[in-house]
Amino acid sequence: MSRFSVAKAKILDELETILELLYRAERKHARTGLWNVVNPYRPGAKPEQMAVWLKGARRGAFKDFAGDVKGDAIDLVAFGLQGSIDDASRMAAVEWIEDRYGLKSMSPARREQIDRESQARRQAAEARDKRRRETSIGKARRFFFSCSERLIGTPADAYLASRNIEISKVPNLGRSLRFRADCEYWMLEGRPQIPAMVSAMVDAGGRIGACHYTFLKPDGSGKADVPKAKLMFPETTGLVIRLTNGTSGLPAEDAAAQGIAGPCGLLEGIEDGLSGAQAVPDLRMWAAGSLSGLLSVPDHPAVNAWIVFKDNDWGKRQAQQLFDRAIARLKSFGKPVEVVSMPADWGKDVNDAIRSGW
Structure with missing residues (x-):
């Protein structure tokens, strides 16, 4: 399991805490599974312009709808730390996560365990997200015909x-x-x-x-x-x-x-x-x-x-x-x-x- 995979799994586990640390979090939307945050590197940015996905297979992904910044969980931390997304900032994000959560001293066996647990969580999240979408679509169809x-x-x-x-x-x-x-x-x-x-x-x-x-x-x-x-x-x-x-x-x-x-x-x-x-x-x-x-x-x-x-x-x-x-x-x-x-x-x-x- 690569350093990036381990770091990304940890980010997804600790996502809400990391958002509080790196971004000015505004509010969660239970219905859509989004959390509005403020882009700290764009003057005059408003919270409704940038969102992080908290649920399903997209957990940890983010997008600034008023700009062209978007990415996955690693990119989210990279941008929060340095205001840019490139190879250097991504590596800095991985090192920050490793230092914060003591991942460098982790044994190979523990890494493999984290990998298995992360995959199981992703699969479960994807299944929940699929069920949620199907339920919501069914609700929309029934409502329209009513x-x-x-x-x-x-x-x-x-x-x-x-x-x-x-x-x-x-x-x-x-x-x-x-x-x-x-x-x-x-x-x-x-x-x-x-x-x-x-x-x-x-x-x-x-x-x-x-x-x-x-x-x-x-x-x-x-x-x-x-x-x-x-x-x-x-x-x-x-x-x-x-x-x-x-x-x-x-x-x-x-x-x-x-x-x-x-x-x-x-x-x-x-x-x-x-x-x-x-x-x-x-x-x-x-x-x-x-x-x-x-x-x-x-x-x-x-x-x-x-x-x-x-x-x-x-x-x-x-x-x-x-x-x-x-x-x-x-x-x-x-x-x-x-x-x-x-x-x-x-x-x-x-x-x-x-x-x-x-």
């Missing part, structure tokens, strides 16, 4: 109308949108029940893997007055919201089975996708749910080209880099990719542009 298919006359209908979207006239609308009058808002103490538009987020095969929630005011005149009106649960990597079915009118799987393929419009937001569908009904319209969601959009045989509508309200180099990575990944599918960028004075996204009358 919501009402009727949107007309609900606060969701009123909300969309306030965004210049007449849902009854959106061509070739899919079946991804539902309404729930008493949706639990889990970000506030007491978990109040609030009306919400609930959207199904599906994988490459069309199976529901998560729900997207837009919490609304009781009359639907706008988003609810809550800390964060749009939430997603559970993990959303590799999922999209299939808003419309394009000119064929067929769900993606049915279209592919009949050998029908067409271009797909790809956006971040639901409102943008519905606005785009009204303006360009021939396109399938899929929403990624967020900028980071664009990075894992699944390919599909019913799509023969991608038209990506780019928001223009970021103002951050990191956001542009993330978008560029998403586009590069889409191009790797071997299909045409076109990016549509709107002038800033038209609004921040497609919905704003259409509402402004362009």
Whole structure:
């Protein structure tokens, strides 16, 4: 067993203590298994911008969402000690762990024992994580189908109308949108029940893997007055919201089975996708749910080209880099990719542009 393996196993065992030592830990999220910490080497860093995974196979991994720093447990310690991740800082991290926990004097037999114990813990953690994901996905599916298919006359209908979207006239609308009058808002103490538009987020095969929630005011005149009106649960990597079915009118799987393929419009937001569908009904319209969601959009045989509508309200180099990575990944599918960028004075996204009358 290598020095790195022994050190990494110890980091995973002592992760919470090490985070307290090297980072300003803010809060744990029991639902997602993340712990927000502050990047000590970036001035003005906020805790919500950097997270460490505490659960499952990713325990010890971290990412600074406002920058390009990320890595595994060894990298986490290396960055915490020196503010950099390279061969030298990784070795320094290993030596720091060895000194702190007396690993240098460990016998070969003890090293082998630690290796076996570490592997057993990883396997058990992976099994628990898999069960947790399956349970969460099942919960999301059951919840979506418990919501009402009727949107007309609900606060969701009123909300969309306030965004210049007449849902009854959106061509070739899919079946991804539902309404729930008493949706639990889990970000506030007491978990109040609030009306919400609930959207199904599906994988490459069309199976529901998560729900997207837009919490609304009781009359639907706008988003609810809550800390964060749009939430997603559970993990959303590799999922999209299939808003419309394009000119064929067929769900993606049915279209592919009949050998029908067409271009797909790809956006971040639901409102943008519905606005785009009204303006360009021939396109399938899929929403990624967020900028980071664009990075894992699944390919599909019913799509023969991608038209990506780019928001223009970021103002951050990191956001542009993330978008560029998403586009590069889409191009790797071997299909045409076109990016549509709107002038800033038209609004921040497609919905704003259409509402402004362009």
